[in-house]
Amino acid sequence: MKVQRAHVVKLYPDAGQEEFLRQIGGATRFLWNLALYQRQIWGKRHGLNRFSQSKELTQLRAEVSWMTACPSQVLQQVLNDLEKAFQNFFAQRARFPQSRKKNRGDSFRFPDGKNTLYERLTGKGGRLKLSKLGWLRFRGWRPLPGQIRNVTVRYDAGQWFAAIQYEYEITDPASRTLPAIGIDRGIAATVAISGQGRIKGPEAYRKALKRLQRAQRIVARRKNGSQNRRKAVLRVARLHRTVRRVRADFLHKVSHWLAKNHGTLVFEDLKIRNMIRSAAGSLAELGHNVRQKAGLNRSILDQGWGMLHTFCRYKAAERGGECLDVSAKNTSRECCKCGHIAVENRGSQARFLCVQCGHTENADDNASVVILKRAVDCGLLPVEALHCLANKAGITVGHFLTSCQ
DSSP states (O other): OEEEEEEEEEEEOOHHHHHHHHHHHHHHHHHHHHHHHHHHHHHHHHTOOHHHHHHHHHHHHHHOHHHHTSOHHHHHHHHHHHHHHHHHHHTTSSOOOOOOOTTSOOEEEEOOOTTOEEEEOSSSEEEEEETTTEEEEEEOOOOOSSEEEEEEEEEETTEEEEEEEEEEEOOOOOOOOSOEEEEEEOSSSSEEETTTEEEOOOOHHHHHHHHHHHHHHHHHHSOTTOHHHHHHHHHHHHHHHHHHHHHHHHHHHHHHHHHHHOSEEEEEOOOHHHHTOOOOBOSSSBOSSHHHHHHHHHHHHHHTHHHHHHHHHHHHHHTTOEEEEEOOTTTTTBOTTTOOBOGGGBOSSSEEEOTTTOOEEEHHHHHHHHHHHHHHHTTOSOGGGGHHHHHHHTSOHHHHHHHHO
């Protein structure tokens, strides 16, 4: 099967190349905002789409000299991205497309991977050749096993990065007979694994919160447009970049270990977007416990639940495993021993005590076993995947299947 992956390198452009990169970023931002404005005003009346706007782009480049210098394929990709953004909005997968602002993470894509050259110069250094930019030096070289498809360049907190997407083919992995596990995602512990304990995340945002607050107060005191304000904004952006990197590094390591050592990963089907909605309410009906809910939302986002699920899905598929989703209803209130569901079972955040059979356990550990058991009850797991539950209960697989009936 064909696999697509991306390798990110840090670019070191010279002064002329950096100026041209900023010019491309400004052109793509201008085109995005202009095309979005056209669709907002005349979209329904004239049926605008990326094909009709692409024809107008040719006229625009002929009239605006600073857009003529930018690669035409890069500008075409902006219209393609806007089309996908509207498709996601109409399919209720994302919010309405927003206008882009200056110095807010400029990003643009070079779609012609065949003409992109990628060479090694030193141990970790190399150079990358892009259309109209020439050779760009970078750090982070490693051999790419397949053909380059495209290159996305982005500006992040004062630095330039390139994500090189490549495609390669691997043999279809054989189905794995490693044991299945249930994974409960939480806040006190990022993941609880059935029969194997809990893993606590780095809580990168919470630890950096005081520094972020202090840095943002400095931004608020600086004069708009001044050099000191730009420096203060850059300091905030670097803190956020560090938080993202720490979180992503942890989730990559955890997901790699989970996919490598287990055949089937069972998750709760969580609607994270609904879980992190604000409790502020409206002017007609004000919300309750708004600050507490805001703190809970920050904690949920800090754990990276959605990112963990995405990482596990593609890493398990590469190794012949799979990720399954089961209903999340009452997983924290159901006893993994007798199946009794009651609000009183969850006495506190950490303690689970079944009011019917008296089973007591950490609440996250109990939920992880319930998640795995639900996959068994729904017939989603093969018999070979039941060893984890049977070993935890201290019985054979046959006895476990009998007890689940």
